[in-house]
């Protein structure tokens with residue numbers, strides 16, 4: 001066989017490994033489908049890490065295997081290997097390369113995290129006090145200008161906030177989320193609707209205000225690539241824009257007791273029109289329910305108490321915009 | 323066991339003239355029952371740690387196999403969910419606090435450190451024995467907790483409020499158990515620091531101290547700094563449980579996230595407590611069986627210290643989705659990524675040690691190389707988890723379970739096995755059976771990858787961790803993991819047989835079966851009670867393979883029979 005120079009072999013191997021890693025980074029299909037604005041950001045970042053990881057993995061594991069084979073002990077040879085104790089340039093090289101890689105990754109991750117809304121700490125989401133109740137939500141998220149009325153009370157500062165393309169803007173829709181052993185309750189403060197599933201309109205900037213009544217829970221939607229703990233005593237938030245109509249699982253990821261594994265729900269991403277009708281149906285149904293069940297008025301806030309009556313009387317907006 | 327006086331000293335270790343004072347207050351050799359007593363000999367204590375830890379490993383392993391059997395199907399049909407959580411909690415707790423830490427630090431550290439630095443015992447032998455004897459009662463408390471409300475069920479992390487409201491008596495016993503082993507670890511660490519710093523033979527220069535000792539030194543410092551913080555956190559938890567305080571009770575003004583900071587301030591360094599001594603074992607095993615000096619002695623020694631220092635400032639990466647503000651999430655992303663650098667330096671150093679060697683594929687070396695290969699994947703997975711944007715997706719999912727088993731099983735446990743195959747001849751005076759060793763290795767290597775590699779995909783796709791029931795779409799991948807776990811369960815059988823059989827009837831090892839250069843091989847196997855009749859004089863570095871090639875060739879290479 002003809003002798004192939006080592007440098008040429010190395011070069012070819014380098015090119016092949018690079019191409020292979022790039023290909024793996026784009027085609028690994030390890031992640032589920034993307035259904036939020038943040039998902040492509042996370043996935044883009046993950047793909048880069050997969051590319052680097054593949055290259056590193058192949059090079060290091062390959063080197064180990066080649067060394068194991070090449071430098072295996074042969075029968076009858078009782079000598080020791082060459083007494084090489086170090087090589088400064090080599091050591092500098094393999095300290096510097098990982099340092100550069102992790103610094104670049106670190107900076108890039110800050111950038112991605114910022115674009116996801118992770119660095120937002122402002123309180124500018126709508127809160128109960130400032131809410132326009134249930135009316136024409138479709139209009140609300142197109143025109144949020146009328147919402148910045150009162151200073152929000154007790155706004156969560158921790159969690160994922162406004163994405164970097166919406167700084168200082170309040171969310172289109174706020175949902176209060178309560179985690180309890182072993183269920184999620186989603187409360188639409190604007191419309192008084194309560195649900196065990198999360199319903200959101202596609203394309204809307206939604207803010208979940210998370211709370212927990214008993215122990216810590218954590219809300220995860222794998223297709224959104226987003227997760228935030230619901231912590232007793234500390235309000236947190238999770239803001240996202242769903243980009244794809246469909247049903248996606250909601251999973252509790254913080255151990256919360258024996259049936260933690262069954263604390264599952266789903267998020268239903270509707271078209272705006274569908275969402276409106278879902279909201280309307282539920283509002284009516286729940287209000288009828290409230291009337292049917294003898295509620296203790298002392299437990300309700302004034303507007304909650306009055307809501308069924310005012311609505312019948314068509315004076316809803318008066319009561320709520322006091 | 324009889325006392326054997328080393329007749330032929332290994333090459334390069336000229337006998338010195340330091341003579342031991344009379345040892346009349348000791349028996350000539352320890353009898354079997356001495357191993358069940360309050361014995362102050364560091365070697366006895368080391369063996370006590372190793373054997374006790376291995377028994378706990380078997381218990382923790384059985385719990386793991388039961389969990390995996392449960393997870394073979396999506397429904398909670400085999401174990402009742404609360405029992406699943408109790409197994410999950412105690413499996414994690416046992417594996418960390420009763421297997422890895424006591425065997426790697428307590429077991430190997432105690433047996434080897436004095437022998438490696440040429441000391442006759444640890445600095446404070448009585449303290450050492452006390453440290454060991456805190457472990458059995460701690461273990462009993464943990465096992466007893468199963469009789470009170472079904473065992474502690476809030477995970478090895480014991481986050482409040484869950485840990486305050488589920489099985490409070492069991493949780494109390496759990497806290498007491500951890501505080502006991504924590505105390506043991508503090509006492510042990512103090513002993514190691516003093517022994518390594520002040521008790522090495524004068525003829526040993528600082529750059530001749532074996533890397534295992536550097537690793538134990540770094541580990542001990544880390545344990546001394548971080549363990550008290552864990553103890554503090556757990557004692558506050560205990561107060562909340564029993565004395566009406568409300569440090570972590572949200573409805574009474576407590577802060578649950580504070581606990582997480584206290585917990586992870588210890589428990590992130592704890593992962594280095596579990597891996598640094600193992601790194602030390604790697605640095606001893608690889609040069610011996612590759613017949614090469616360790617590549618980059620200084621880099622490997624310093625990187626331990628760097629890991630130990632940086633490792634103190636990364637704990638919030640466990641809390642990216644918890645109650646932490648954005649800036650904290652970013653700061654700890656960067657610091658976490660930086661830990662990868664000194665870790666990488668070690669890996670590259672070991673790979674370079676292989677280059678140009680005469681690699682002998684003994685069982686010890688197979689496990690060391692297996693560790694190297696698995697740790698690459700575990701480390702890469704760790705870097706991805708260190709970045710906040712990605713961690714938000716996979717935190718508390720099976721991706722994390724896959725990752726930490728790669729570093730803990732593939733890293734720590736493989737290293738412990740490598741260490742056992744390597745030093746068993748020194749500890750018992752007998753060789754282990756290499757065929758059984760290879761079977762053990764192959765089963766373990768296949769089993770580990772089969773169990774834990776698919777878990778990464780489970781997590782990415784949407785399966786949370788710590789669940790007894792899951793979405794049926796994940797069934798087939800879970801079946802693979804469960805089969806892997808069965809293979810792992812079986813893999814322990816050839817190992818246990820090997821240990822028991824070899825201890826009684828293995829081939830006699832001689833003083834230095836691997837032709838190794840560190841000081842523990844200059845005494846008899848098993849070592850004399852006072853370690854050496856005459857203290858050795860260090861005439862060469864611990865890894866001078868090939869440096870005195872001529873001398874070494876004259877020695878008869880007593881290789882393990884294949």
Ligand code: HEM
Nearest residue numbers: 386389410414417418477478723730731787788789807810
């Ligand atoms: C036979 C081998 C093993 C199997 C099959 C196994 C399996 C498991 C399983 C199924 C879980 C529960 C995961 C979850 O729901 O979060 C778990 C958790 C855990 N395992 Fe293992 N494991 C094995 C060995 C080990 C070893 C050697 C260690 C070494 C330290 C270890 C450390 C842990 C820890 C720390 C946890 C976390 C417990 C918690 O979430 O509180 N495991 N393991």
Ligand SMILES: [Cu+2]
Nearest residue numbers: 252254256260
């Ligand atoms: Cu849960």
Ligand SMILES: [Cu+2]
Nearest residue numbers: 589590593640
């Ligand atoms: Cu950590």
